[in-house]
Amino acid sequence: MAALQPVRGTHDLLPDEARRHRHVEERAFAITSLYGFGEIVTPIFEFTDVFARTLGDTSDIVTKEMYTFTDKGGDSLTLRPEGTAGVCRAFISGGLAQHLPLKLFYRGPMFRHERPQKGRLRQFHQVGVELLGVEKPDADVEVIAMARHLLDDLGIGSHTTLEMNTLGDVESREAYRKELVAYLSDHLGGLSEDSRNRLAKNPLRILDSKDDGDRKIVANAPLLSQHLNEASRDFFAKVQEGLNALDVPFSVNERLVRGLDYYGHTAFEFTTTALGSQGTVLAGGRYDTLISTMGGPQTPGIGWAAGVERLSMLSAELGQQMEPPPRPVALLPMGEAAQRHALKLSGQLRRLGIAVEMGYSGNLGKRMKRADKARASTAVILGDDELAKGVATVRDLDSGSQEEVALEALVSRLRGK
RNA sequence: GCGGGCGUAGCUCAGUUGGUUAGAGCGCCAGGUUGUGGUCUUGGAUGUCGUCGGUUCGAAUCCGAUCGCUCGCCCCA
Numbered sequence: 001m002a003a004l005q006p007v008r009g010t011h012d013l014l015p016d017e018a019r020r021h022r023h024v025e026e027r028a029f030a031i032t033s034l035y036g037f038g039e040i041v042t043p044i045f046e047f048t049d050v051f052a053r054t055l056g057d058t059s060d061i062v063t064k065e066m067y068t069f070t071d072k073g074g075d076s077l078t079l080r081p082e083g084t085a086g087v088c089r090a091f092i093s094g095g096l097a098q099h100l101p102l103k104l105f106y107r108g109p110m111f112r113h114e115r116p117q118k119g120r121l122r123q124f125h126q127v128g129v130e131l132l133g134v135e136k137p138d139a140d141v142e143v144i145a146m147a148r149h150l151l152d153d154l155g156i157g158s159h160t161t162l163e164m165n166t167l168g169d170v171e172s173r174e175a176y177r178k179e180l181v182a183y184l185s186d187h188l189g190g191l192s193e194d195s196r197n198r199l200a201k202n203p204l205r206i207l208d209s210k211d212d213g214d215r216k217i218v219a220n221a222p223l224l225s226q227h228l229n230e231a232s233r234d235f236f237a238k239v240q241e242g243l244n245a246l247d248v249p250f251s252v253n254e255r256l257v258r259g260l261d262y263y264g265h266t267a268f269e270f271t272t273t274a275l276g277s278q279g280t281v282l283a284g285g286r287y288d289t290l291i292s293t294m295g296g297p298q299t300p301g302i303g304w305a306a307g308v309e310r311l312s313m314l315s316a317e318l319g320q321q322m323e324p325p326p327r328p329v330a331l332l333p334m335g336e337a338a339q340r341h342a343l344k345l346s347g348q349l350r351r352l353g354i355a356v357e358m359g360y361s362g363n364l365g366k367r368m369k370r371a372d373k374a375r376a377s378t379a380v381i382l383g384d385d386e387l388a389k390g391v392a393t394v395r396d397l398d399s400g401s402q403e404e405v406a407l408e409a410l411v412s413r414l415r416g417k
Numbered sequence: 418g419c420g421g422g423c424g425u426a427g428c429u430c431a432g433u434u435g436g437u438u439a440g441a442g443c444g445c446c447a448g449g450u451u452g453u454g455g456u457c458u459u460g461g462a463u464g465u466c467g468u469c470g471g472u473u474c475g476a477a478u479c480c481g482a483u484c485g486c487u488c489g490c491c492c493c494a
Contacts, residue, residue, distance in 0.1 A: 060492050126494060280494060307494030368454035
C-alpha cells in the first residue's frame, strides 16, 4: 500500500468512473458540434513562455502552480495548466487566421501544482471551447448559451447558476484601474497582506477577495460599471439582451474578476454549491488582446473551460443515470471441440455487433456465475452432447427458461434477441 | 504555500482507561450441486494496524517525525 502510490494529486479512473468521465467529454463534444465547433488536439506541453507570457506574471498559475522542467535540449517546457494559450499558439503557428471565424473544441488533461482537494487535482481534465475571430457580442451569447446547454444536457443545469460581469475594453479598464488604486491606497492599512501585494500588480483581483477587512473596504470602492465607456457598456448590454432572448438566466456580479490577465469585456462563471469550496464548474470570458500579445495577428476570441472531474462528480451526485453498456451473450463451451466452435461463433457474433463474453476456464457452474456477473442476457451452453446433436442450449438468464437451438439457427436466433 | 481531521482485510468500518491468538459486514475462494447463474446454506483465505523512530514489562491504542488521504484558506476547472 505504501510501496506504490500514485503521484500526489493524480488519480486512476477505473472503468465505472472512466465511463462517466468519457460521457461528459462525449456530451460536450456532441453539444458543441451542434454549434459548429470542431475538435483541436494540441500537445500537453509547450514552451514555458507560451504560458508565462500570456497568463500574466502575477497570476497564481504562473507564480506557483506550473509544472515546469528543462528538457534534454535545455529548453524550458511546461505541462499545460489550461487550454487557451496552447490553442492560440496553434492558431498562430498553424497560420489559421485565414480560416476565421474558427470554432474549436478541446478536451484533455491539464496540470497544476497545487494542494489537492475535492474536485481539484494536480492532473485534471477539462473540456473547453474557443471561438476566434468574432468581435461582436453575438459570439459571447452563443458561447455562453452553449455552456448552459451542456450543463442542462448533463442534468446539472438546475444546480448551477451563471454569474457574469464585464471587464470593459482596455481604455475603460485602465481608467478604472487608476481610480481603484487611488481609492485602495487611501485604505491601505485595512487591507490584508495578500491584497496589499496585489495592489501594484493586479488590483482588480482585490475586488474578489474573501477577507472580511478587504470586503468592507471593497464594498465602498468605485465600481467598474461606472467607468465603462460607451462602447463597453453597449457591448455588455448586447450580451445580456442576447442571453435574455435565449432564456438563459444569469445575474450580474460586479466583483467577478477572472484570474488570468488576458480577459477583457465579458467574464462569466457557472458555479454550484454542491461541491464544497470548489464551486466553479465552468468559466470563461473574452480575450481580444491575447493572440496579438503572443505575436499573432490581432484576433478577438472568447471561450470557456469546464472541469471534467467536477462535472462528472456533479452528475453522479445528482443521480443522473448512465446508460449501461450493452448486455453480452455468454458463450459457455464445455470440451475442446465445443471450445473451437464457440470461438468461431464469438467472432461471428461480435462482427454483427453483439457483445460476447466467453468464459476462459472453469466448470459450468463457475462460468454461469461469471456470465451472470457480466450481466449477460443469454447463456449459450455448448457441450459435447449438444455438438453431437447439432444443437446448443440457449438459456434466458432473466427468466431461467432454456431450450435447444440448432447450430445453424443460432446466430440468427441470438441476433434477434 | 498555510490550518484542522483521518490512515486497521480488496471495500465500508468496529477495536472499551495501553494488556495475551486484531474483529464485523460486504466482496472473494471452495463445498452443498464432477453440465446450470442470480436466492439459500456450510466452510475458508487475506492484515508489515500507512512508514520510521521514541516512551513502556507490554503499543493498533501514548509521543515525535514522515508519507498519503480529506476538509477549509489562498486560488482556480
